[in-house]
Amino acid sequence: MSKNYIQMILKPHYETFSATELKIADYFVSLGMDLVNKTLSNLAEETDFSESTIFKFVKRIGFKGFQDFKISVASNYRMSEERTHQLAVFTDITASDTPSDISKKVIQSSQIMLQSLMSKLSGEALQEALDIIVNSKALHFFGLGASAVIALDAYHKFLRTAIPVNYVSDYHMQLMHTSKLTENDCVFLFSHSGKTAETIKLAEVAAHNKAKIICLTGNPPGVLNRLSDVSIVVETEESIFQSEALSARLLYLTVVDIIYLSYLYHDEHTNIESIDTIREILSTTKIEVDR
Numbered sequence: 001m002s003k004n005y006i007q008m009i010l011k012p013h014y015e016t017f018s019a020t021e022l023k024i025a026d027y028f029v030s031l032g033m034d035l036v037n038k039t040l041s042n043l044a045e046e047t048d049f050s051e052s053t054i055f056k057f058v059k060r061i062g063f064k065g066f067q068d069f070k071i072s073v074a075s076n077y078r079m080s081e082e083r084t085h086q087l088a089v090f091t092d093i094t095a096s097d098t099p100s101d102i103s104k105k106v107i108q109s110s111q112i113m114l115q116s117l118m119s120k121l122s123g124e125a126l127q128e129a130l131d132i133i134v135n136s137k138a139l140h141f142f143g144l145g146a147s148a149v150i151a152l153d154a155y156h157k158f159l160r161t162a163i164p165v166n167y168v169s170d171y172h173m174q175l176m177h178t179s180k181l182t183e184n185d186c187v188f189l190f191s192h193s194g195k196t197a198e199t200i201k202l203a204e205v206a207a208h209n210k211a212k213i214i215c216l217t218g219n220p221p222g223v224l225n226r227l228s229d230v231s232i233v234v235e236t237e238e239s240i241f242q243s244e245a246l247s248a249r250l251l252y253l254t255v256v257d258i259i260y261l262s263y264l265y266h267d268e269h270t271n272i273e274s275i276d277t278i279r280e281i282l283s284t285t286k287i288e289v290d291r
Contacts, residue, residue: 012115136186138164143190150252157260162274181211194219203227
C-alpha cells in the first residue's frame with residue numbers, strides 16, 4: 001500500500017484553504033500517483049476549475065509551477081515496501097544528486113514537517129507542561145537511543161535556568177535515580193515509538209513515586225501516554241522517510257525549545273540572573289583572540 005506524498009504536503013495547509021482549494025486538494029489526494037500523468041488541461045476538465053485556478057493552487061502550496069509539482073510527486077511517491085532498504089532516510093535523494101540537490105530536498109522536507117507540527121501542536125498540552133514545571137522543584141530528563149540525544153539537549157537548555165536539573169544516560173542509573181523521586185519532581189521522558197520497554201518502566205517507577213511525568217512521543221495511544229501527566233505528541237509522516245526517529249529529531253528539538261522559552265519567560269527576572277551567572281563563569285573558558 002503506497003503512502004500518499006500528496007496528502008502529506010497538503011496537510012499543513014488544509015485549515016487555510018478556501019472551499020475551492022479544498023476541492024482541488026481532495027481531488028489531488030484521490031489521484032495519488034496518477035497525478036503525474038495529468039496535464040493542467042486534464043485537471044481543469046475533470047474538476048471544472050480553470051487551468052489558472054489550479055496553477056495558482058500549486059504555487060500556493062510552495063511550488064514554482066505545475067511541472068515542478070509533478071516532478072516532486074514523481075520522485076517522492078514511493079511504495080512503503082520500496083523504502084525499507086533505502087540507503088538514506090530521505091528516499092527521494094538519489095546517488096546522482098549533488099550536495100546542492102540534497103540540501104534543497106532535506107530543507108524542503110524539514111519545512112513540510114515544521115509546518116505540520118505548527119498545525120498539530122496542542123497549546124493546551126504545552127500550557128499544562130509549563131504549569132507542572134513551574135510547580136516542580138527539580139527536572140529530570142531521560143531517553144534511550146536516539147531519544148537520549150533529545151533528552152541531553154533538553155537538559156543542556158534547562159541547565160541555564162534557575163530550576164535544578166538532572167540528566168542520566170545509563171538505564172540502570174536512570175532506574176536508581178527515578179526510585180528516589182517524589183511528588184516535587186518532574187520527569188521528562190522521550191520515546192518516539194512510545195513502546196520502549198525501559199522508558200515505560202521508568203514511567204511506572206516515577207508514577208509510583210507520584211512524580212509528575214511529561215512525555216514527548218510520536219505514538220498517541222499506549223501505556224507511556226496513560227502513565228504521563230502530560231503527553232505531547234510529535235506526529236510525523238512516513239511518505240518520504242524511511243527512519244522517522246531521525247527525521248523527527250528536528251521536531252522534538254523544536255518542541256523542547258518551545259517549552260524551554262515558555263519557562264524562561266514565565267519567570268524572566270530569575271532566569272536572566274541564572275543565565276548571566278552561567279555566562280560569566282563560561283567566559284573563563286574563552287581566550288582573547290588577537291586581531
